[in-house]
Amino acid sequence: MPGVVRLSIDSDLNQVEFIARAVRSLCDNLLGREDAEAVELAVVEAMNNIIKHGYQGRRGEAVDVNVTLTRSEVEVEVVDHATPIPEHIVKGGEPLAFDFDATDLAGLPEGGMGLTLIRMSMDEVDYVSRPGENRLRMVKRIAAR
């Protein structure tokens, strides 16, 4: 049953939904509903970050997504050729949970939640940046049934 599916879209926020739906349906038979939804969220957040921050909204660039299915896990690797995520953010500069004052209306976060959500949603996350190429690898383990 193990297999690899390679998907690619243009760096356009309107196309992220296609990847989301494709990854979701690949996961549906392997993961429970909640875990499949978690993977969908992580993939969408990763792609949004690449398009909004990495490519700064510039279209016409490729964002590649490789989905590897095994008996024990779903691995999603997102590959781009954009500006990498700043190192201080990758190195745990972002909190692992959301901590803000819910009574401070003006101070409520409206953004910057993506990477934390990815880490909360997946079992393993790592990010490798080489000149001209960034790879975000995210793993969701398949729960024993």
Place this chain on the structure above:
Amino acid sequence: MTLNDTAHGDVLVVHVEDSRIDAARAPEFKTAMTERIDQGHVRLVLDLSKVDFVDSSGLGAIVSCLKRIGPRGNLAVAGAKGAVAKLFALTRMDRVFPLHASVDDALKSVAG
């Protein structure tokens, strides 16, 4: 992005008819909601019962609506379920927006 309104006294219920509020749709959603707020609709119920996916950009747009309303009114969320309710919980925004099972429950909470 399709939004339909129903008025209940001084509360405006905004029904989101799309299944997703994501980064592609968030700017349009925010603009449409801001128009309503700036027209004086400061007691709002956002009906998410038809929505099955919200990302952090969509959530950020909902938060920005609450800020726009400020101390003048309130914004309650109704019908969030599955992945949508989970996002509010994960980000702890469920402390800011109590999630109401139905529009009727939400109406009680925002009515002055």
